[in-house]
Amino acid sequence: MTHAATHSAPQAGSANLLLVLLKARTFIALILVFAFFAFAAPNFLSTANMVIMSKHVALNAFLAIGMTFVIISGGIDLSVGSIVGLCGMVAGWLVLYGIDLGLGWSIQFNTVEICLIVMVVGVLIGGVNAFLITKLNVAPFIATLGTLYVCRGAAMLFSDGRTFPNLNGNPEYGSDTFRLIGAGNVLGLPISIWMLIVVALIAAYIARRTPLGRYIYAVGGNERGAALSGVKVNRIKFFVYMFSGLCAALVGLIISSQLVAAHPATGQAFELNAIAAAVLGGTSMSGGRGRIGGTIVGAFVIGVLSDGLVMMGVSSFWQTVIKGLVIIAAVVVDQAQQKLQARVALQAEAGK
Amino acid sequence: MTHPIGLQIRGGTKVYPGTRALKGVDFDLRMGAVNVLVGENGAGKSTMMKVIAGVEQLTEGQILMDGKPVHLNGTDDARRHGIGIVFQELNLFPNMTVAENIFINREITRGRIDIDTAAQREATRGLMRRLEHDIDPDTMVGDLRVGQQQIVEIAKSLAQDARILILDEPTSALSAAEVEILFRVIADLKKQGVGIVYISHRLEELIRIGDYITVLRDGAITGARSMEGVDVDWIVRAMIGEASRDFAKDIDHPYGPEVFRAEDVTLPRAGGGLAVDHVSMSLRAGEILGVYGLMGAGRSEFLECVIGRHPHAGGRIFVDGKQLRTKTVAGRIRSGIALIPEDRKNDGLVQILSIRENMTLSSLGAFTTGFHMNLGAERGTVRDFVKRLTVKIASMENPVSSLSGGNQQKVVIGKALMTRPKVLLMDEPSRGIDIGAKAEVFRTMRKLAAEGLGIVFVTSDMEELMALSDRIVVMSNGRVTGEFDRKDATETLVINASAKGHAPTPVKEPVA
Numbered sequence: 098m099t100h101a102a103t104h105s106a107p108q109a110g111s112a113n114l115l116l117v118l119l120k121a122r123t124f125i126a127l128i129l130v131f132a133f134f135a136f137a138a139p140n141f142l143s144t145a146n147m148v149i150m151s152k153h154v155a156l157n158a159f160l161a162i163g164m165t166f167v168i169i170s171g172g173i174d175l176s177v178g179s180i181v182g183l184c185g186m187v188a189g190w191l192v193l194y195g196i197d198l199g200l201g202w203s204i205q206f207n208t209v210e211i212c213l214i215v216m217v218v219g220v221l222i223g224g225v226n227a228f229l230i231t232k233l234n235v236a237p238f239i240a241t242l243g244t245l246y247v248c249r250g251a252a253m254l255f256s257d258g259r260t261f262p263n264l265n266g267n268p269e270y271g272s273d274t275f276r277l278i279g280a281g282n283v284l285g286l287p288i289s290i291w292m293l294i295v296v297a298l299i300a301a302y303i304a305r306r307t308p309l310g311r312y313i314y315a316v317g318g319n320e321r322g323a324a325l326s327g328v329k330v331n332r333i334k335f336f337v338y339m340f341s342g343l344c345a346a347l348v349g350l351i352i353s354s355q356l357v358a359a360h361p362a363t364g365q366a367f368e369l370n371a372i373a374a375a376v377l378g379g380t381s382m383s384g385g386r387g388r389i390g391g392t393i394v395g396a397f398v399i400g401v402l403s404d405g406l407v408m409m410g411v412s413s414f415w416q417t418v419i420k421g422l423v424i425i426a427a428v429v430v431d432q433a434q435q436k437l438q439a440r441v442a443l444q445a446e447a448g449k
Numbered sequence: 450m451t452h453p454i455g456l457q458i459r460g461g462t463k464v465y466p467g468t469r470a471l472k473g474v475d476f477d478l479r480m481g482a483v484n485v486l487v488g489e490n491g492a493g494k495s496t497m498m499k500v501i502a503g504v505e506q507l508t509e510g511q512i513l514m515d516g517k518p519v520h521l522n523g524t525d526d527a528r529r530h531g532i533g534i535v536f537q538e539l540n541l542f543p544n545m546t547v548a549e550n551i552f553i554n555r556e557i558t559r560g561r562i563d564i565d566t567a568a569q570r571e572a573t574r575g576l577m578r579r580l581e582h583d584i585d586p587d588t589m590v591g592d593l594r595v596g597q598q599q600i601v602e603i604a605k606s607l608a609q610d611a612r613i614l615i616l617d618e619p620t621s622a623l624s625a626a627e628v629e630i631l632f633r634v635i636a637d638l639k640k641q642g643v644g645i646v647y648i649s650h651r652l653e654e655l656i657r658i659g660d661y662i663t664v665l666r667d668g669a670i671t672g673a674r675s676m677e678g679v680d681v682d683w684i685v686r687a688m689i690g691e692a693s694r695d696f697a698k699d700i701d702h703p704y705g706p707e708v709f710r711a712e713d714v715t716l717p718r719a720g721g722g723l724a725v726d727h728v729s730m731s732l733r734a735g736e737i738l739g740v741y742g743l744m745g746a747g748r749s750e751f752l753e754c755v756i757g758r759h760p761h762a763g764g765r766i767f768v769d770g771k772q773l774r775t776k777t778v779a780g781r782i783r784s785g786i787a788l789i790p791e792d793r794k795n796d797g798l799v800q801i802l803s804i805r806e807n808m809t810l811s812s813l814g815a816f817t818t819g820f821h822m823n824l825g826a827e828r829g830t831v832r833d834f835v836k837r838l839t840v841k842i843a844s845m846e847n848p849v850s851s852l853s854g855g856n857q858q859k860v861v862i863g864k865a866l867m868t869r870p871k872v873l874l875m876d877e878p879s880r881g882i883d884i885g886a887k888a889e890v891f892r893t894m895r896k897l898a899a900e901g902l903g904i905v906f907v908t909s910d911m912e913e914l915m916a917l918s919d920r921i922v923v924m925s926n927g928r929v930t931g932e933f934d935r936k937d938a939t940e941t942l943v944i945n946a947s948a949k950g951h952a953p954t955p956v957k958e959p960v961a
């Protein structure tokens with residue numbers, strides 16, 4: 098793997114420093130990106146911009162958290178972007194029309210009920226993904242590619258491709274608070290950020306301190322071995338895809354509330370941003386390795402990068418190119434870090 | 450009789466993160482002879498061989514061939530120098546056929562492009578004839594048992610026509626008859642002047658086949674001599690510094706009531722027929738039941754049926770007299786059954802997780818209240834088991850893949866014991882572990898049995914079978930062909946029973 102290293106002690110010291118830097122690489126990248134835009138883009142550091150940017154980041158971060166679990170378990174979820182779109186349309190429909198039972202009257206819902214129904218829809222779609230993958234043995238890539246198309250099509254069918262406008266709700270039904278999800282503030286922070294903090298903490302807790310989290314890593318590392326150890330592999334897969342669906346539903350709710358409108362094309366290519374954030378944060382595409390904290394930082398890097406470039410007036414074509422380069426660079430650095438880590442450990446040992 | 454030295458290591462040091470696996474070793478490999486290598490788990494045997502095979506490079510020191518230093522920077526280099534190796538852990542592609550595996554990277558081609566499958570198949574048949582096995586060249590390797598895969602590995606190394614052949618525990622999953630065949634092949638190669646390195650924890654094997662012996666201890670060579678006058682006691686002393694091998698100290702204890710019963714367990718084979726053919730056995734609390742048989746007798750498959758790995762298996766399983774309704778592995782584990790699988794790399798461990806996470810994977814419930822895992826308690830328990838099983842580790846947070854083969858096995862055993870089973874199924878529990886650890890594992894088995902655990906263990910090692918079992922069941926061709934009390938069992942009886950239903954000429958064209 099690595100070649101014999103016979104360097105002397107001072108070099109080992111600098112290598113150690115380099116190692117620390119590489120370990121915190123995503124974080125350092127974030128700081129650099131931040132510093133650069135603070136310098137290059139006027140108004141970048143203004144409070145208003147910070148709030149807008151954090152809202153953008155939050156959307157991707159939700160999806161990336163769900164994606165991280167899926168990828169750690171050895172799978173992939175391409176359908177999240179479409180779930181965002183579909184869930185937004187469901188929310189819009191419920192706010193505007195409620196559920197029409199066809200008996201001349203309809204059931205109307207208040208905000209909390211709407212949120213719950215939309216979340217259930219997201220979880221169910223995740224459940225369909227998991228069902229295809231575990232029971233029908235469809236490869237995750239294909240299964241979620243299928244639901245990607247189905248959900249997008251379904252979102253279009255909802256309104257014949259039109260936008261649901263003016264989701265202001267109706268005070269009579271208690272749905273006028275729907276707008277607050279995207280627009281409200283608590284203690285100076287947008288509600289969507291609070292939601293992100295809660296979801297991220299729960300996810301990190303699951304990953305580190307619960308058997309469920311441990312099993313997710315085990316399934317991604319060696320599915321057969323995990324099964325023989327008594328891990329209920331199918332259940333774990335159901336969890337990760339349903340959780341990913343839930344995260345997507347939250348994003349659908351937040352976006353439609355922020356825009357006070359639901360558009361069926363919302364969320365296109367979101368899944369790719371989510372995957373990018375997870376990978377940037379150190380999640381291994383081959384499963385078994387990854388951290389929620391890393392993913393959040395990764396989401397920030399991508400979010401700050403795209404917003405900053407927009408503010409600098411860089412063309413959107415170049416933005417796309419730059420995003421791609423950053424992702425590739427991140428993975429290259431990740432490999433370098435692993436090699437260097439082994440080498441530093443070797444030197445420490447040889448120097449004894 | 451002298452043998453020329455074909456390869457030397459001088460001042461070889463190998464450093465891994467956290468360990469010095471080799472500390473300035475000088476090793477001579479003699480041609481036309483069998484050089485055996487012994488040492489405890491983690492002593493550095495595999496490391497030394499990986500260095501010779503070009504898989505790992507020495508941190509310091511050099512390798513000489515015919516007096517000249519050589520640089521072996523990859524298996525390709527080593528192969529060019531005529532060095533072939535059978536690794537301790539299997540390195541086959543389960544999704545390819547036997548023939549494809551044997552000729553991987555050395556395909557027989559027409560004009561360097563088109564693979565000549567017919568020629569490869571024919572050559573594979575030839576190799577299998579030489580090893581007296583009827584494994585079809587077109588079988589997927591993933592469908593083979595571990596023992597058969599070992600045969601494929603051996604065939605693969607034979608196909609290279611190597612001048613130096615390294616066999617790192619090639620027999621750990623083979624039973625006596627198969628070992629005999631391998632020894633005949635080795636004797637053959639010796640006559641052709643091939644230098645052979647042979648690593649094993651079965652000391653009798655070493656004494657029978659070795660011409661020279663090298664003992665490794667903690668990365669240093671503590672003894673190297675010709676095999677003349679070496680006996681088991683000498684090896685043990687050189688290995689661990691004392692001559693103790695009392696692995697079956699008897700603690701006589703009464704058996705309890707029946708704790709486990711299997712009735713009519715049946716498992717269809719992929720190609721038709723039955724891999725497990727209406728097998729029934731019962732086990733009392735505190736009893737150790739040894740299951741013996743040749744390769745392909747269906748022993749491992751039987752254990753796998755019991756743990757619930759094959760959902761389509763037939764039969765009834767009882768624990769404490771109650772029939773188990775659950776068919777899932779998790780359910781069976783909860784009912785008090787635990788399995789130590791044969792293939793630790795693919796079935797027993799999650800390689801990229803840490804030692805701690807692997808050990809507790811089956812018993813996380815014990816450290817959990819509600820959702821919350823108590824990591825402190827987890828570490829404490831792991832520390833405890835590491836000590837009890839004398840696992841040699843630098844830190845329990847290291848990936849399990851950094852452990853030597855035997856120490857990995859101990860982690861798997863620890864994992865099973867942590868579930869506090871009532872019935873423990875062990876498939877070749879001593880595979881790859883050194884005599885010290887073997888003694889420890891066997892002592893643990895005895896102790897657990899004395900505490901009322903029922904143990905079923907599958908072994909290919911006759912000595913182990915005789916020393917440990919309270920009762921012996923022999924299987925052949927998926928059926929139970931003999932059952933003996935320890936007092937009445939003799940090696941001849943057991944071997945005869947294990948050959949029942951086998952044709953006298955083992956080599957025949959398989960009917961895939």
Ligand SMILES: Nc1ncnc2c1ncn2[C@@H]1O[C@H](COP(=O)(O)OP(=O)(O)OP(=O)(O)O)[C@@H](O)[C@H]1O
Nearest residue numbers: 465470490491492493494495496851852853854855
């Ligand atoms: N890739 C690795 N990274 C870190 N440490 C390693 C690695 N490979 C081996 N080691 C360590 O080197 C030491 C020697 O290991 P080695 O595999 O050579 O032992 P061994 O004598 O073959 O033992 P066994 O009988 O169990 O197979 C062990 O302490 C092991 O933990």
Ligand SMILES: [Mg+2]
Nearest residue numbers: 494495537854
């Ligand atoms: Mg070894």
